[in-house]
Amino acid sequence: MAETRQWQLASRPVGEPTAENFELVTVDRPEPDDGEVLVKTLYQSVDPYMRGRMRDAESYAEPWDVGDPMRAGVVGEVLESEADGFEEGDVVTGDLLWAEHAVGDADELRKVNPELGPVSTALGVLGMPGVTAYWGLLDVGDPKPGDTVFVSAAAGAVGSVVGQLARLNGARVVGTAGSDEKIEWLTEELGFDAAINYKETDDLSGAVAEACPNGIDVYFDNVGGPITDAVWPRLNEFSRVAICGQIALYNETEVPTGPRKLATLIEKRAKVEGLLVSDYQDRWGEALKRLARFIQEDEIRYRENVVEGFENAPDAFLGLFEGENIGKQLVKVAEFDG
Amino acid sequence: MAETRQWQLASRPVGEPTAENFELVTVDRPEPDDGEVLVKTLYQSVDPYMRGRMRDAESYAEPWDVGDPMRAGVVGEVLESEADGFEEGDVVTGDLLWAEHAVGDADELRKVNPELGPVSTALGVLGMPGVTAYWGLLDVGDPKPGDTVFVSAAAGAVGSVVGQLARLNGARVVGTAGSDEKIEWLTEELGFDAAINYKETDDLSGAVAEACPNGIDVYFDNVGGPITDAVWPRLNEFSRVAICGQIALYNETEVPTGPRKLATLIEKRAKVEGLLVSDYQDRWGEALKRLARFIQEDEIRYRENVVEGFENAPDAFLGLFEGENIGKQLVKVAEFDG
Structure with missing residues (x-):
C-alpha cells in the first residue's frame, strides 16, 4: 500500500513552541470515500492562529489532540476523485492536514484557477x-x-x-x-x-x-x-x-x-x-475577484517566503514568532507541473 | 452688593480626592448680561466624570484650573432674566457652577417641567x-x-x-x-x-x-x-x-x-x-419623554441620595468613590417652593 508522511502534534508547547512539539510520521496513504478526493499537497500554509490550536483550551479554533495530525491550509493537486465536479489534475485548496497526501471532503474544497496567478497565492494574497x-x-x-x-x-x-x-x-x-x-x-x-x-x-x-x-x-x-x-x-x-x-x-x-x-x-x-x-464565507469570491484584479493591475503586490521541503514545515511555523517572514509564509511540498 | 458662595478647586488630588482639594469661597453674586439668566441653585449634581476634570490632563472634559470654581449639573430657579424665553421663577437645568448662585447662558439651559416629577430628577433619571x-x-x-x-x-x-x-x-x-x-x-x-x-x-x-x-x-x-x-x-x-x-x-x-x-x-x-x-444632544428629548412615561407607569423606579447643605458638596462627591450612594447622588442647596 502506498504511504505518505504527516506531521503530528507530539506534545503541547509551554511558551514558545519548539521542534520537539512536532513528530514526522509515515502512515498509509488514505483513500477517498464517496464524495471525497485524494489531494497531493503542493504548498502548505503555516499561520499564527495555529498556536491556539496547539493549546488545550477552548477557542474559535478547536484544539488539536496530542498524537493526531495537525491541520493546515493546503494547495494541492487531485490524484483521485470520488466526488462530482472534481477530476484528477484539478488544483484545489482547503483546510487539510500537515501531510504530503490527504483526503478531503469535496464540500470543503475550492478549485483554484491557475491562470489567476501562481497556485501558491491561493494560500496568501488570493486566499x-x-x-x-x-x-x-x-x-x-x-x-x-x-x-x-x-x-x-x-x-x-x-x-x-x-x-x-x-x-x-x-x-x-x-x-x-x-x-x-x-x-x-x-x-x-x-x-x-x-x-x-x-x-x-x-x-x-x-x-x-x-x-x-x-x-x-x-x-x-x-x-x-x-x-x-x-x-x-x-x-x-x-x-x-x-x-x-x-x-x-x-x-x-x-x-x-x-x-x-x-x-x-x-x-x-x-x-x-x-x-x-x-464570518465572510459568503463574500469570499467577491474579495478574491477584486484582489486578483488589483494584482493584475500591479496595484497590489505580494511576497511569499517559501521554505522548501515538507520536513521543514515546523521550522517555517516557528519562524512566524521570530518575525522572519516577509509576506506569506509557505512550505513547498511538491512541484506543480500543471 | 449681594454675595454668594462657591466651591473652588484648591489643589489637584493625588489618588483619591480629599476635602483639602476643595475650598468654600464667598464672592460677589454675579449679574446676568444680555442673553443670560441668574440662577439660584436648588440641587447640584456630583458625578464620577468630575474626577477627570480635577486632573491636569487633556480629556473629553476640559480640566478645571486650581483657584477656579468647579462646574456641575444644576437644577435651579431663575432669579433674574436678561434672555428671551426665560422668566423669574422658571426652573432650569444646565451645566453651571458648584455655587449657590450662578449666571448661565440661556442657550445652554433647558427648562424643567415640574409636573413631570420632582425637579431633582432633572439631574438624574430625567437628566x-x-x-x-x-x-x-x-x-x-x-x-x-x-x-x-x-x-x-x-x-x-x-x-x-x-x-x-x-x-x-x-x-x-x-x-x-x-x-x-x-x-x-x-x-x-x-x-x-x-x-x-x-x-x-x-x-x-x-x-x-x-x-x-x-x-x-x-x-x-x-x-x-x-x-x-x-x-x-x-x-x-x-x-x-x-x-x-x-x-x-x-x-x-x-x-x-x-x-x-x-x-x-x-x-x-x-x-x-x-x-x-x-453625542446624543439631538435625541435628548426623545429619551426624556420615554423615561418620563415609564416612571409614570411605574415601569422604571429611581432613588436619589440627597446630601443636605451646600457646604457638604465635597463630601457628596467623595462618597461616589466609596460606593455609598444608591441611585443618583445629589446635593440639596435650597428648598424648591414652586
Whole structure:
C-alpha cells in the first residue's frame, strides 16, 4: 500500500513552541470515500492562529489532540476523485492536514484557477489572508479617504494587503514591522506613507505620534501588546479598531498584563471589534475577484517566503514568532507541473 | 452688593480626592448680561466624570484650573432674566457652577417641567444619567429580547436605569453592586434577574458565570477593572460592550494594569464602543419623554441620595468613590417652593 508522511502534534508547547512539539510520521496513504478526493499537497500554509490550536483550551479554533495530525491550509493537486465536479489534475485548496497526501471532503474544497496567478497565492494574497485583509479592513475598519490607517505586522500576509487596500482607498497608511528590509519594502514598494521598525525604536509612542500627525482613524491590529499600547492613545474620535490577531501574546505562559486603556474609548467614542474571516464565507469570491484584479493591475503586490521541503514545515511555523517572514509564509511540498 | 458662595478647586488630588482639594469661597453674586439668566441653585449634581476634570490632563472634559470654581449639573430657579424665553421663577437645568448662585447662558439651559416629577430628577433619571442609560443601552448596547444584559454599578444613577430598560426590552438582567441593600433593591424592586455583591465575592468570575448561564450579550460597563476582567470571558459571539465609565480606575496614580483581554474579542467577534452622552444632544428629548412615561407607569423606579447643605458638596462627591450612594447622588442647596 502506498504511504505518505504527516506531521503530528507530539506534545503541547509551554511558551514558545519548539521542534520537539512536532513528530514526522509515515502512515498509509488514505483513500477517498464517496464524495471525497485524494489531494497531493503542493504548498502548505503555516499561520499564527495555529498556536491556539496547539493549546488545550477552548477557542474559535478547536484544539488539536496530542498524537493526531495537525491541520493546515493546503494547495494541492487531485490524484483521485470520488466526488462530482472534481477530476484528477484539478488544483484545489482547503483546510487539510500537515501531510504530503490527504483526503478531503469535496464540500470543503475550492478549485483554484491557475491562470489567476501562481497556485501558491491561493494560500496568501488570493486566499485566507487576502480575504481577511479585504473584509477586515473594508467592513470592520471602514476607512474613508483622508483617514490615517495604522496596521501592525504590516509586512505580513494580512498586513501587507491591508496597507495597500487602505492606500487604494485614499488613506494615509502607516505600519510597523521588525526589520529594515521590511520597512523598505513597505515604503518603497507598497506605497506606505511611513513605517516603523518597532525593534529599533526606543520610544514607540513617540514614533507612532510622529508618523501619524493627524491621529489614527483605523487601527488594524495583528499583534497586540506594546504596539497596541502605543497606538491607542493616538486614536481619533469615532475611530475603528479591527482586532485580527494578537501574535505578541500567543506564546505567553501566564495571562499577559498591560496598561488598562479602555477609558480611551470613552474619550474617543472609538469602536473595537474582533474579526474572524470565517464570518465572510459568503463574500469570499467577491474579495478574491477584486484582489486578483488589483494584482493584475500591479496595484497590489505580494511576497511569499517559501521554505522548501515538507520536513521543514515546523521550522517555517516557528519562524512566524521570530518575525522572519516577509509576506506569506509557505512550505513547498511538491512541484506543480500543471 | 449681594454675595454668594462657591466651591473652588484648591489643589489637584493625588489618588483619591480629599476635602483639602476643595475650598468654600464667598464672592460677589454675579449679574446676568444680555442673553443670560441668574440662577439660584436648588440641587447640584456630583458625578464620577468630575474626577477627570480635577486632573491636569487633556480629556473629553476640559480640566478645571486650581483657584477656579468647579462646574456641575444644576437644577435651579431663575432669579433674574436678561434672555428671551426665560422668566423669574422658571426652573432650569444646565451645566453651571458648584455655587449657590450662578449666571448661565440661556442657550445652554433647558427648562424643567415640574409636573413631570420632582425637579431633582432633572439631574438624574430625567437628566444626563437617564439619557446616558437610554441611548447607551439602546443605541450602543442594542439588546434583543432574550439577551443577557450585564451592567456594573447597577445601583447607580445610570446603571439602575440601564437594567430596567433592558428588562423592559425583554432581556435577562444581571448587575453588580457593593452592598446587600443595593442587591436587594435591584432584585426585589427593579426586577433584576440576579445581582452580585462584588465586595462580598471571593470568586467574581465564578459568580458572573453562575449568574449568566447563557453568557453575556450586552455589557454596560460603568466601572472597569476587575469586574470587567470577570465579565469579558463570558461574552457571547457578536456581543456588544458599551463603555460608559471606568470609576474603578479614576483615582489611580500610576497607569493601572490588568490582564490583556483583547484576544477575547477575536474569538467572540465582540464589539466594544465608548459612549459619551453629549453625542446624543439631538435625541435628548426623545429619551426624556420615554423615561418620563415609564416612571409614570411605574415601569422604571429611581432613588436619589440627597446630601443636605451646600457646604457638604465635597463630601457628596467623595462618597461616589466609596460606593455609598444608591441611585443618583445629589446635593440639596435650597428648598424648591414652586
